[in-house]
Structure formats: structure tokens, C-alpha cells
Amino acid sequence: MKVYFIGAGPGAADLITLRGARLLGSVDMVLYAGSLVPTDMLQHCRPDAELIDTAQLDLEQQQACYLRAQAEGKDVARLHSGDPAIYGATAEQMRRLDALGIEYDIVPGVSSFTAAAAAIKSELTKPEVSQTVILTRVSGRASAVPELEAIAKLAEHRATMCIFLSGPHLKKIVADLSLHYPQETPVNLVYRASWPEQKIYQGTLGTVLQDTKRGAWNLTTMMLVGAALDKNVAAESSLYSKDFTHLFRVVKKTKVKAKAEPNGEPDGEPKVKVGEAA
Numbered sequence: 001m002k003v004y005f006i007g008a009g010p011g012a013a014d015l016i017t018l019r020g021a022r023l024l025g026s027v028d029m030v031l032y033a034g035s036l037v038p039t040d041m042l043q044h045c046r047p048d049a050e051l052i053d054t055a056q057l058d059l060e061q062q063q064a065c066y067l068r069a070q071a072e073g074k075d076v077a078r079l080h081s082g083d084p085a086i087y088g089a090t091a092e093q094m095r096r097l098d099a100l101g102i103e104y105d106i107v108p109g110v111s112s113f114t115a116a117a118a119a120i121k122s123e124l125t126k127p128e129v130s131q132t133v134i135l136t137r138v139s140g141r142a143s144a145v146p147e148l149e150a151i152a153k154l155a156e157h158r159a160t161m162c163i164f165l166s167g168p169h170l171k172k173i174v175a176d177l178s179l180h181y182p183q184e185t186p187v188n189l190v191y192r193a194s195w196p197e198q199k200i201y202q203g204t205l206g207t208v209l210q211d212t213k214r215g216a217w218n219l220t221t222m223m224l225v226g227a228a229l230d231k232n233v234a235a236e237s238s239l240y241s242k243d244f245t246h247l248f249r250v251v252k253k254t255k256v257k258a259k260a261e262p263n264g265e266p267d268g269e270p271k272v273k274v275g276e277a278a
Contacts, residue, residue, distance in 0.1 A: 001069060003076045003102060005090055007083040007109015008032070012194035013040040015115065020107045028074035031065060036081040036220075038195065063096050070102055083111040086135065087143075087164060113162040116190035116222040119200060122229050124160045130228040132159035138169045152176040160226035167191070167221030174209055177225060181205055186229035191221045
């Protein structure tokens, strides 16, 4: 018996990995968070699989499902939204599985921050603009953010920042970001990236609050902020430059031939006639 923690991706049923979909179609029991994982994702499951929505279950009740599957010799898929490594609440489950002696594997998934970047057709990094991406969130009742990781402190780097669960906290987030980012810094809001109800706002740090209505952006909203999102900034990597040599592509340098003078000597060389001292 084995438990597979599978990243379901941001929402669209075809954004799960091939490995994740294959495993979903092979296990006897599937645990999924119905509040975060769309039911369309369950199309990858076996028709006879036992489907358990964990939205109403606490950790001990979920553990009971693993124990029952162990007793019955059934493999389990634990379906998590996005990637299990980011805000997945998987560590506490794995600790309990370790204590129970239950084997498990992890299948990564597409995170909502990369899906949001795809939705706005932007790269999160640009040479000499930002080479760092900060993934963070605001404190919530279930999970507090350490004081040293407060948005106001992280903003000092002025790197590209992806702020999860930002919708209800826009006013506070904008105030914290404004301590360090210029008001013209691009800001993008993406609600439920890749879902049918996906919604996008594109503006700046100075316009986002006046352009959006209070309460219009729900909890599952990703905020992307940073100078790298400015599509007018045309910074380019040297990687594909025709003059850039690397391990897999060697650029041959063209040698410039010296210009010949009428007497046959290259331009710039001393002209010495026969019989003359050099």
C-alpha cells in the first residue's frame, strides 16, 4: 500500500502532469480538497475509485482514511491544488504516515503562480531587472507568516513578488509594497488562474486600489508585482545572442584581414625597400 501526494495543478483538468493523471487512474481511493480542486479533475480517476472530499475532514479523520486503506491493501492518491510543496499542508500528513510506517511518494504539479504568469503572458525574471522571485502570502488564521517574512520587509528587495491568497488584503498589501516599490511598478491580479471563471486585472501599484472594488477579488487571487512584468522593458538575455558562445553553441569569430597597400605590404607594416636599412 502506498500514498501518492499529487499536485493537481492550478485548476484546469489538463494541467495535471502525465504521471499524476496516470496514478489517479490506477488507485482505489482518492482524497481531494473539494474547496480547491475542481471536480473536473476527477475525470482522471477510475470509475470505481472511492472519492473522498477532505474539505470537511480534520487531519485525524484523513489519517483514518489512510489507515483503512492500509488495512484493505489499497493505494491512495492525495490530490492537492497547485504543487504539494507550496502551502500544501503536506508536511503534517507525511509525519503521520512516517509514524504509521506507510510508504508515500510525491508527484509535483503546476503551481498557481506559474499559471498566473502564463495567464498574463509574462516572464517573471528579466536580466538586470529582476532575477529573483519571492513567493509569499499574508498571515491568516490557519497559518501565520513569521515577522521577518512580512511583505513590508520582503519588499525591500524590489524583486518580482508573487503573493498568494491576496484578494481580501489588497489595501494592506499595497501599503506595504509602497514602502519600497515605485508607484508605477506593474501589478497584476489573477483570480483562479486556468479555471473557467478566471479573472485578470493589470495595472500599477498606484492604480490597483482605485481600479478595483473592495471585496471584488476573492481569497484565491494571486498578486504578481515587480518591474520585470513591464512589457515595455526590453531587457534580453545573452543566451541566444548570435555573438554568445556556450557549451552547446560555439560562435566562430571572423578574422579581419589586413588591408594591402599598392606595394604588397599590409597596411600598418613598415615599408622597407631592398638595399635600405630596416
